[in-house]
Amino acid sequence: MPDSTDLAARKPSGRRFALAGALSLLLAGFAAYEATAQQPTLTLTDWLQHPVDSAILVTGANPDPAPLVVPPKQPLSAVAQLGRRLFFDAGLSASGRQSCASCHDPAQGYNPPPGSGPVMLGGPHLATPGYRPPPSLAYLYRQPNFSIGPDNAENETITLRQLIHLGQAATRITKTARSTAATAHNLVPQGGLFWDGRVNTLQQQADGPLFNPVEMDAGSPQRVATIIRRQPYAKDFVQLFGPNVLADPQLTVAEALFAIARYQIEAQSFHAFSSKYDAWLQGKARMSPQQMRGYLAFNDVHKGNCAACHLDKPTANGLAPLFTDTQYEALGVPRNPHLPANNNPRHVDLGLCGPLRTDLENQPEYCGLFLTPTLRNVARRPVYFHNGVYHDLRQVLDFYNFRDVRPQAIYPVGADGNVDKYNDLPARYRANVDTIDPPFNRKPGQPPAMSAQDMRDIIAFLKTLNDGWQPSRR
Structure with missing residues (x-):
C-alpha cells in the first residue's frame, strides 16, 4: 500500500x-x-x-442575475379607488362613450386598443380626429419634470457584464446633445409628459384629454362637476375631500384629477414589471436563442444601437429599467398621408416647438424633437412614432435600417428623381435630425446596419418586454 x-x-x-x-x-x-x-x-x-x-x-440564462427594485404590490388607497372609477367613467365625456381607458387600454399596456388608426376619434360624436397617437400611460411614475440641461452621464456609458462584450466595460458610441440639437451646446431637453413634454404631472396630463375638444371634450369644469354630483361615487368625494368639494366646480375637477393621478401611481398594472425580460434579469427565465440574438443586436452599436436611447439595464441602485432615457430626438420620420391633420399641406408637427407646446416656439434648435417613449409593451402598440406613420415593428426597424442607406425606400421620390428626405419637417429644421448616432451615421449606398435576421431577432426580443409573462408561456 x-x-x-x-x-x-x-x-x-x-x-x-x-x-x-x-x-x-x-x-x-x-x-x-x-x-x-x-x-x-x-x-x-x-x-x-x-x-x-x-x-x-x-x-438563454442571465450570467449575472440580480433582484430588481420595483413598486411593491399593495391595496389601493380610497383616493386611488375613486381614481379608478373616474378612469373608466365614459360618462364624463361629451359623447358619453369615451373614458381614459378608451384610449389607454389596460390589456394593451395602457396603449391605444388594437386596430386603432394613427389617431383616436373623439368629440361629441366620436368623429373628430385627434392630433397625435396617444402615448402609453404605463411606466410614468419615474418620469422627471421637463428640463433642458446637461446630459445625464448615466445615459452615456454602460457596464453590462451580460451584454455585448460579455464581462468587459462596454462604452457606447456617445449620444451627444449635438446629435439632436446642434446649437444647444450640450443642453439636452428631457422629461415631461406627452410627446412634447408640455406638462409635468399626471394631474395635468389627465386634464388635457378631458377638456380637449378632439378627445373627451368634457366642456367645462361646471359640466364635469354636475355629472360627478349625480354619480354614485359623489359621496366618496365628500368623504375624502370635505363637504364643500362639490360646491366648487374648479375644486371638484382638481380633486378628480388628483384621484386619477393617485390611481396611476398606486395601481401596479401601470408599472407591473412582469415581463419575461424582468424575470430574465432576475435569473427566473431563459430566453430563446432568437430572443437572445435580438437582445445582443439591440445593444450592439454596430447593429441596432437601440439601447443608446432605450436604456435596458437596471440603475445603479437596482431600479428596473424603463427602456427610455426620457430625452428628445429628431428622427425625421416620414410624413403620414393618413393623418387627417396632414390634409392641410401647411400643417407641420414640430414637437417641442409647436403647435401644441408654445413656450419653445422661438427656439428653432428644438423643432422636430419628440420624446423617446418607453419600449415596454411596445409590441402591443397599434401605431408608432408621434404621427402614427407605421403599424408594425418591422416597419419601424426598416425605417432605422434604411433611412440613410436607402432613403428612397422610406421617403417619396419626386418626378425629378430626388428623394424628399425628412419630408415631414420644413427644410430649415432638417439640420436638427440625428445623423450622428448609429445606425443613422451611414451614407447612401452603404450596407444597412441590420440584416433581415437581425431585425426579426430584435422584434422577438422586444416581445419579451410585454407585461403579463408566465413561466408556462414560450
Missing part, C-alpha cells in the same frame, strides 16, 4: 485542476458553439474571449 508520501506525490496540483477546468470549459464552449453555428447566438470571438459567460448566455 502506498504511503502518504506517494499519495502526496500523485495528488494533482491546484494549477493542474484549474487548467483541467479551463480546458473543460473551453471544450464545452467549442461544442456549444458548433451546435449553434448554423445560426449562432454569439460569435466565435465571444466564445474564445468569454467562454463561461458565453456558455451561460447560449442557454
Whole structure:
C-alpha cells in the first residue's frame, strides 16, 4: 500500500485542476458553439474571449442575475379607488362613450386598443380626429419634470457584464446633445409628459384629454362637476375631500384629477414589471436563442444601437429599467398621408416647438424633437412614432435600417428623381435630425446596419418586454 508520501506525490496540483477546468470549459464552449453555428447566438470571438459567460448566455440564462427594485404590490388607497372609477367613467365625456381607458387600454399596456388608426376619434360624436397617437400611460411614475440641461452621464456609458462584450466595460458610441440639437451646446431637453413634454404631472396630463375638444371634450369644469354630483361615487368625494368639494366646480375637477393621478401611481398594472425580460434579469427565465440574438443586436452599436436611447439595464441602485432615457430626438420620420391633420399641406408637427407646446416656439434648435417613449409593451402598440406613420415593428426597424442607406425606400421620390428626405419637417429644421448616432451615421449606398435576421431577432426580443409573462408561456 502506498504511503502518504506517494499519495502526496500523485495528488494533482491546484494549477493542474484549474487548467483541467479551463480546458473543460473551453471544450464545452467549442461544442456549444458548433451546435449553434448554423445560426449562432454569439460569435466565435465571444466564445474564445468569454467562454463561461458565453456558455451561460447560449442557454438563454442571465450570467449575472440580480433582484430588481420595483413598486411593491399593495391595496389601493380610497383616493386611488375613486381614481379608478373616474378612469373608466365614459360618462364624463361629451359623447358619453369615451373614458381614459378608451384610449389607454389596460390589456394593451395602457396603449391605444388594437386596430386603432394613427389617431383616436373623439368629440361629441366620436368623429373628430385627434392630433397625435396617444402615448402609453404605463411606466410614468419615474418620469422627471421637463428640463433642458446637461446630459445625464448615466445615459452615456454602460457596464453590462451580460451584454455585448460579455464581462468587459462596454462604452457606447456617445449620444451627444449635438446629435439632436446642434446649437444647444450640450443642453439636452428631457422629461415631461406627452410627446412634447408640455406638462409635468399626471394631474395635468389627465386634464388635457378631458377638456380637449378632439378627445373627451368634457366642456367645462361646471359640466364635469354636475355629472360627478349625480354619480354614485359623489359621496366618496365628500368623504375624502370635505363637504364643500362639490360646491366648487374648479375644486371638484382638481380633486378628480388628483384621484386619477393617485390611481396611476398606486395601481401596479401601470408599472407591473412582469415581463419575461424582468424575470430574465432576475435569473427566473431563459430566453430563446432568437430572443437572445435580438437582445445582443439591440445593444450592439454596430447593429441596432437601440439601447443608446432605450436604456435596458437596471440603475445603479437596482431600479428596473424603463427602456427610455426620457430625452428628445429628431428622427425625421416620414410624413403620414393618413393623418387627417396632414390634409392641410401647411400643417407641420414640430414637437417641442409647436403647435401644441408654445413656450419653445422661438427656439428653432428644438423643432422636430419628440420624446423617446418607453419600449415596454411596445409590441402591443397599434401605431408608432408621434404621427402614427407605421403599424408594425418591422416597419419601424426598416425605417432605422434604411433611412440613410436607402432613403428612397422610406421617403417619396419626386418626378425629378430626388428623394424628399425628412419630408415631414420644413427644410430649415432638417439640420436638427440625428445623423450622428448609429445606425443613422451611414451614407447612401452603404450596407444597412441590420440584416433581415437581425431585425426579426430584435422584434422577438422586444416581445419579451410585454407585461403579463408566465413561466408556462414560450
